[in-house]
Amino acid sequence: MARLDGVSGLHTHEVQNQPAPxxxxxLxxxxxxxxxxxxxxxxxVDGLARYGELLGRCATRDAAREANRHPPELCLFDSGGRRLDEVKFHPAYHQMMSMSVAAGYHAVAWQGGEAGHRTHAAMVYLASQVEPGHCCPLTMTYAAYPVLRAASGLPGDWADRMLSHRYDPSVQPMAAKAGVTVGMAMTEKQGGSDIRANTTRAEADGANWRLTGHKWFCxxxxxxxxxxxxxxPGGLTCFLVPRWLDQGRNAIRLQRLKDKLGNRSNASAEIEYDCALAWQLGEEGNGVRTILEMVHHTRLDTAMAPAxxxxxxxxEAVHWVSHRSAFQRRLVxxxxxxxxxxxxxxxxxxSLALGMLVAQSFDGQDPQDRAFARIGVALAKYLSNKLCPxxxxxxxxxxxxxxxVEDTPLPLLYREAPLNGIWEGSGNIICLxxxxxxxxxxxxxxxxxxxxxxxxxxxxALDAALAQHRARWGADVPEAEARWFAERSALLLAAAALVDSAEPAIAETFIQTRLVGDRGRLGGAISGRSAQRILAVGLPFAGE
Known part of the structure; x- marks a missing residue:
């Protein structure tokens, strides 16, 4: 639907000093x-260019607002009292999902292209600017793929179907669908991050398993x-639990949807397994190591989304200050x-440079790249999410x-800002x-x-900051200083990433204000000359 131009000349007053939509x-x-x-x-890059252009359209931004204004609804029973255990989404949510699945958000990293994980990371970054809620199922599918690809004995072509660029929300078994998504149900009430305290039971049923228990977050x-x-019997084990079987619904019971601060377009639920059919992934008793492959990849997305x-x-702020005046001067x-x-x-x-540096290591194939990815993604997740709110x-x-006011995107962004710092390991967990x-x-x-x-x-200045960091912390960092150490390590790594990838003015001022010298704890502690240089290269549209 075409947008209508508002009328500025009203009977009671003239609308002035308000930026046009x-x-x-x-993007x-x-x-x-x-x-x-x-x-x-x-x-x-061609795909990213198309995706960024689509996401930036007014129509897409309108759909994103609708998906958040009309959150998902839990449908437990039909009119006759038969269980449904379904969630109903607004059409705008499905529109966002269709666009991102078609772009390959969940799949591009695994389809053999150059810089696949960096391309995926860039898609997370772009989509989070418009509608971050629908990113959750796609991030989970992206992260689950290497686990399912390594699995043996799964019935059907789950891994292949996960890479489809066709969004299919229909309620039917995997074999009948054009594409599938894969979620995660790991957290329980009594354990939280301590997943070894999980009590959900797995009992053998021939070649399969039956699960019984409650999951606090699905x-x-x-x-x-x-x-x-x-x-x-052999210890904590990882399983794949299908929602639908050839003979009908699996025994997964939705209890309620979480009433969350943000991420409103996306459903999160409490569920119960009532002897639900499941297939084993990895070795029995080796569940933590198996599922950590998925957690490792979701952490890349939780590092990129805050950027x-x-x-x-x-x-939004720059658009506002570029078109609004106070005291006879434009704010900008x-x-x-x-x-x-x-x-x-x-x-x-x-945060952007650090996240993309880490994503580059996910693209690497040698042990050195994988080792850096393990430490780098934790540092990037920690720093970016502490800065974002x-x-x-x-x-x-x-x-x-x-x-x-909800007329602007800022309330949505503000509600979303703490999420990625909590998801897949809060600050203390990450630093430890x-x-x-x-x-x-x-x-x-x-x-x-x-x-x-x-x-x-x-x-x-960067050399001096690095030397000071190494003199302060040797090989043994006290646990109580884990946050301090992680913050400084991440800032040094972000500075290194900016030296390689950013305009010199950005890298130089980042080092001067984040790693050395006197600086206040609050935003705005920067010289006028430095501010002019940064805005000229960092926000070239400022003052548009």
Whole structure:
């Protein structure tokens, strides 16, 4: 439907000093920072260009708003009292899913193209700017693929069907569908992150298994199957639980949908397995190691999504200040406003560069790349998610009261900002994982050191910060200092990524304001000259 132009000349007053609604945007062409971080040509970049253009259209942004205004509904029974255990979504949600599945969000990393994981990471970044809720089932499907690809004895071509670029929300067995999605049901009430405390039981049923128990969080309950953990006789084991069988519904009972702060377009549920049919994945008793392959890949997405949220919030703030005046000056021309925006740009671009550096290691095939991916993704997830809520809140404040109103995207972005820091390991879990990885995986420690050493000599301030970091922490980091250590390590790694991939003004000022010198804890602690340089290269559309 075409957008109507509003009438400014009203009987009671003239509408003035209000930015016009933003028209179609191109999220790919509009983002030179993102484009610098990917190979310059090829099918992956062409696909990203098309995806970014589609996501930026007014019609897509309108669909995203509708998907969040009309959250999913739980349908437990039909009119006669027969169980349905289904979730009903607004058509706008299905529109978003169709667009992203067709683009290959969930599949491109596994289909043999150049820079597949970087292309996937860029899609996460782009989609999160518009409608982050529908990313959940696609991220889960992306992350589950290597687990199912390695499995033996599964009935049907689950792995192949997961790579389909056709979205099929129909309720029927996998063999009858054009494409499938795979979710995860791992968390239980009593354990939370301590998944070894899970009590769901697995009992052998011939070559299959039957699961009985309760799951406190089931991500994307309308997926076609779920990776899950249960206690088998040989210990905690990983299973694939299909939602539909050839003979009908599997015994997966939806209890309720979670009433979440954000991520509203996406359903999250409590479920019960009531002797549900399941297929074993990996060795019996080796469930944690098996499912950690999925968790490892979801962490890449939780590192990239906050960069997208930050970018979206900044884009709205810049549009506002470029078209609004106060005290006879445009807001974007006021020195303090420019200092705040420039500071936010540094947080966003540091997170983006760090996430893409890590995604590049996911594309690597040798042990060194895999080792760096293990440590790098944890550091990127931690830093980006600690920065994201503050950046979004500052962008909201830039817009004043309008930023707090649902007429703008800022409330959606603000509700979403804490999510990825909680999902797949909250801050303390991630920082303790960093310490464990460095202690138990010497290759990961060497690869982290090598990445930081590779940029030595480019900036004396960065060299000094790295030397100070290593003098402060040797091989044994106290557990109580895990957050401090992870933050500094991630900032150093982000600076190294910016040295390699960003405009010099961005990298230089990031180092000066994040790693050395005096700086306040709040946004806007940056000099006027530095702010001018950063906005010129970081937000070239500022003042449009």
């Amino acid at each position: 933003a028209g179609d945007r191109d 790919w062409q509009d983002d030179p920072a993102m484009r610098r971080m990917l190979p310059g040509d090829g099918a992956g 991500s994307a309950p309308m997926s076609d199957a779920f990776l899950t953990l249960a206690q088998a 997208g949220l930050m970018r979206a919030a900044l884009r 021309d006021q020195p303090l406003m420019r200092a705040v925006l420039a500071d936010l740009v540094l947080d966003w671009q540091g 503050t950046v979004v809140a500052e962008a909201m404040e830039v817009m004043g009261g309008m930023g707090y 994982d960093v310490l464990r990885t460095l202690a138990r995986d010497p290759l990961a420690a060497r690869m982290l050191a090598a990445r930081l050493d590779a940029v030595q000599g480019h900036d004396p």
